[in-house]
Amino acid sequence: MTVSAEPTTNPTTNPTAKEVELRAYLAARMLPLSLLLAILVGCAAPLADYVLTLHSLRAQAQTRAEQLAAVIEREASERPVLWHYDTPKLLMHVHANLSQQVEVRIVDRNGRALELGRSSSQLPDRLLWASAPIKIDGKPAGFLWVGLQADQALREALLLLLPFGLLGLGLALLVYFLPLRAMSRAESQIRGLIARLHQSQRALESFNQTLEQQVEQRSSELQAANNELRQKEEHIRTLSSRASALQEAERRGIARDLHDSAGQALTAIRINLQLIEQMAGQQAFVEATASKTMAMTDATVEEIRRAVASLSPAILDDFGLAVAVRRLCDDFGERTGLEVAHSVELSEEGCSPAIETAVYRMAQEALTNIKRHAAAETVEVRLWPEQGRLKLEVRDDGKGVSPDEVARATSRPPEQGGRGLHGMRERCELLGGTLRIDSEPGCGTSVHIELPMV
Amino acid sequence: MRRKPVFLWAAVVVVVGAFFGAATFAIVNAAGDGVGPDPTIRGNTGAFVEPRGNEERLFLAGSGSNLPLTRALVDAFVAGHPERAKVVVFESIGSSGGVRAARDQAVEIGLISRSLREREQPYGLQVVPYARVAVVVAANPSVSDTNLTRDELVEIYSGRRTTWSDGAAISVLQREQGDSSHAAFARVFPAFARADAEAYAAGRFRVVYHDRAMQNALFVTEGGVGLFDFGAVQTQGLALRLMDIDGVRPSVVSIEDGSYPFYKDLSFVYTSESGKRPLVQAFLAFVASDGGQQVIRDGGYMPLVGGGQ
Numbered sequence: 142m143t144v145s146a147e148p149t150t151n152p153t154t155n156p157t158a159k160e161v162e163l164r165a166y167l168a169a170r171m172l173p174l175s176l177l178l179a180i181l182v183g184c185a186a187p188l189a190d191y192v193l194t195l196h197s198l199r200a201q202a203q204t205r206a207e208q209l210a211a212v213i214e215r216e217a218s219e220r221p222v223l224w225h226y227d228t229p230k231l232l233m234h235v236h237a238n239l240s241q242q243v244e245v246r247i248v249d250r251n252g253r254a255l256e257l258g259r260s261s262s263q264l265p266d267r268l269l270w271a272s273a274p275i276k277i278d279g280k281p282a283g284f285l286w287v288g289l290q291a292d293q294a295l296r297e298a299l300l301l302l303l304p305f306g307l308l309g310l311g312l313a314l315l316v317y318f319l320p321l322r323a324m325s326r327a328e329s330q331i332r333g334l335i336a337r338l339h340q341s342q343r344a345l346e347s348f349n350q351t352l353e354q355q356v357e358q359r360s361s362e363l364q365a366a367n368n369e370l371r372q373k374e375e376h377i378r379t380l381s382s383r384a385s386a387l388q389e390a391e392r393r394g395i396a397r398d399l400h401d402s403a404g405q406a407l408t409a410i411r412i413n414l415q416l417i418e419q420m421a422g423q424q425a426f427v428e429a430t431a432s433k434t435m436a437m438t439d440a441t442v443e444e445i446r447r448a449v450a451s452l453s454p455a456i457l458d459d460f461g462l463a464v465a466v467r468r469l470c471d472d473f474g475e476r477t478g479l480e481v482a483h484s485v486e487l488s489e490e491g492c493s494p495a496i497e498t499a500v501y502r503m504a505q506e507a508l509t510n511i512k513r514h515a516a517a518e519t520v521e522v523r524l525w526p527e528q529g530r531l532k533l534e535v536r537d538d539g540k541g542v543s544p545d546e547v548a549r550a551t552s553r554p555p556e557q558g559g560r561g562l563h564g565m566r567e568r569c570e571l572l573g574g575t576l577r578i579d580s581e582p583g584c585g586t587s588v589h590i591e592l593p594m595v
Numbered sequence: 596m597r598r599k600p601v602f603l604w605a606a607v608v609v610v611v612g613a614f615f616g617a618a619t620f621a622i623v624n625a626a627g628d629g630v631g632p633d634p635t636i637r638g639n640t641g642a643f644v645e646p647r648g649n650e651e652r653l654f655l656a657g658s659g660s661n662l663p664l665t666r667a668l669v670d671a672f673v674a675g676h677p678e679r680a681k682v683v684v685f686e687s688i689g690s691s692g693g694v695r696a697a698r699d700q701a702v703e704i705g706l707i708s709r710s711l712r713e714r715e716q717p718y719g720l721q722v723v724p725y726a727r728v729a730v731v732v733a734a735n736p737s738v739s740d741t742n743l744t745r746d747e748l749v750e751i752y753s754g755r756r757t758t759w760s761d762g763a764a765i766s767v768l769q770r771e772q773g774d775s776s777h778a779a780f781a782r783v784f785p786a787f788a789r790a791d792a793e794a795y796a797a798g799r800f801r802v803v804y805h806d807r808a809m810q811n812a813l814f815v816t817e818g819g820v821g822l823f824d825f826g827a828v829q830t831q832g833l834a835l836r837l838m839d840i841d842g843v844r845p846s847v848v849s850i851e852d853g854s855y856p857f858y859k860d861l862s863f864v865y866t867s868e869s870g871k872r873p874l875v876q877a878f879l880a881f882v883a884s885d886g887g888q889q890v891i892r893d894g895g896y897m898p899l900v901g902g903g904q
Contacts, residue, residue: 226692
């Protein structure tokens with residue numbers, strides 16, 4: 142059975158007879174069954190009638206043979222020697238009272254047929270024979286055969302064949318065409334349903350196409366918004382970088398002012414105080430006061446110097462990032478007593494001031510963290526350019542921390558217990574760079590910083 | 596792809612085949628084995644009596660009408676001749692049976708009470724008429740009537756008259772069609788022949804098939820009447836009522852003078868081979884002798900010595 146409802150390649154194709162073949166399928170199977178029904182109904186009754194009639198004729202022949210044999214026996218018992226010659230006369234007259242469809246034959250015990258005095262040249266065809274023994278004095282003397290014509294039975298069966306054949310044919314036609322008619326209706330409905338299904342499929346395909354177009358349009362719009370967002374982010378990053386640069390420039394200005402004005406003034410004050418000290422040597426009090434004032438001035442000068450240094454590493458302006466990092470490493474080694482190895486390679490193009498300041502500050506912060514928390518003995522600092530980006534690596538052999546601790550430290554500002562790593566990451570991301578910290582307890586810590594050159 | 600129901604067709608073929616196979620079996624079973632008597636052995640196949648060889652004997656058999664006279668002749672023939680002990684007269688087998696038995700040489704001499712029929716001519720039998728006997732209307736001894744006219748006889752056989760003159764019921768006893776006694780009446784009395792044939796076809800009366808059966812039936816049937824042989828009555832001294840026909844009493848004299856027209860001739864038939872046997876020749880010679888002629892006359896028969904066909 143084939144009921145095809147698969148979507149066709151051509152959406153305009155309608156269901157055809159090849160797609161819905163229920164009627165042909167049913168017809169192919171009902172035809173042999175209907176033929177079988179016609180044969181069985183048409184032939185069963187005539188055959189049964191023929192068989193029953195044959196049974197009846199055979200029983201009649203048997204009964205008649207036994208009756209005639211009894212008559213023959215009675216007569217033959219009076220003439221046991223020549224009964225063969227007397228019996229024909231008897232039979233001839235017995236036979237005259239019987240139906241003409243009855244044939245009688247007598248055969249003696251040696252198989253020889255008696256001459257019955259009737260014309261027996263034409264023995265009718267299709268005879269049903271039955272026999273009965275003829276006994277004389279209790280001994281078998283021969284057999285009497287009675288034959289009845291079966292033609293009438295055959296004619297009756299053939300006559301029955303006509304109405305029952307018509308009946309069987311009618312039933313077969315009903316059995317064949319009624320289901321086919323119903324199946325035709327069902328097939329028509331199925332074809333309608335399939336047509337509707339195809340129509341729905343086409344509508345669905347159209348809807349899918351529309352939906353894909355909408356998705357594509359929305360994707361395009363989203364991509365545009367994303368690009369715009371990225372541009373805005375880049376713009377914000379530029380503005381931020383510019384703001385950082387301005388802030389740095391402001392700091393350097395303040396530092397330069399402090400250095401040029403307050404520092405110079407304090408230096409002059411100190412020189413004056415030193416002259417006063419030399420000239421009022423006899424006066425212990427003046428001397429003491431001047432000394433005290435000088436000490437206070439030195440402390441102030443040192444304080445200002447540290448403040449200036451903290452506002453802007455003047456060494457960057459004076460000697461550049463490479464020298465500043467080397468100097469930072471050397472000063473850190475001298476100050477902490479740790480063994481600090483450094484490798485600084487920078488291209489001639491250099492970096493923007495904001496990048497240099499950020500790298501310097503993050504190197505400072507990393508060394509400060511080592512001093513405070515790592516309990517390290519050796520420190521290695523590397524700075525080098527790679528594919529347009531500037532990379533900084535600070536590695537120690539300290540006690541290290543767990544990755545969870547690193548994650549917490551990078552996400553927690555210093556006021557909440559962080560180690561300055563949060564500020565490093567913010568500074569790094571603000572400039573479009575990345576910060577990565579590798580550390581395991583007992584295995585030291587590595588800080589990897591990557592920033593754009595410009 | 597639609598597949599053809601090959602298995603369904605195969606199943607249909609199997610069912611139809613089984614159906615017709617079963618039907619054929621039922622028909623064959625109902626019709627029996629279909630074997631009847633062997634058609635190749637129909638008709639004359641020779642004698643049904645064992646060949647006699649060179650044994651000297653004289654068997655005689657045939658019509659019951661011949662038997663009383665023939666037995667009287669045989670008794671006279673063998674009287675005083677112990678060597679003729681092998682002469683036997685069998686019970687009635689009818690004229691036709693006598694012809695076939697003589698043809699087959701089952702007997703040496705067949706006894707017939709009619710002439711040979713056309714289909715019996717080719718047998719080449721010798722026919723020797725030896726006596727003529729009146730056919731009488733015999734009745735049960737209780738019947739009081741002694742005379743019947745021809746019309747009354749026709750009325751009785753046609754069923755229009757059913758009682759005797761004393762009111763007793765008439766019970767007709769018929770012989771089978773072709774019987775020599777009926778033939779003797781039919782030969783000279785066509786109206787009787789028609790009435791007799793109609794009664795026989797209608798099954799109106801009781802039919803007996805041998806002279807002895809007729810004889811017994813006439814004795815035991817009240818009001819019974821039938822055709823019988825005058826010679827048989829005379830020879831055996833039967834106390835039957837013999838009817839005069841139109842006032843003519845049946846007797847040797849009346850048939851000799853022709854006043855009584857209902858009679859039949861009794862004949863011997865034998866093959867030429869049987870005719871050469873000494874005992875047959877001796878018997879035939881005895882019948883033709885004065886002694887034999889006397890026996891015939893004494894029995895109520897008219898001798899036909901010297902006659903022949």
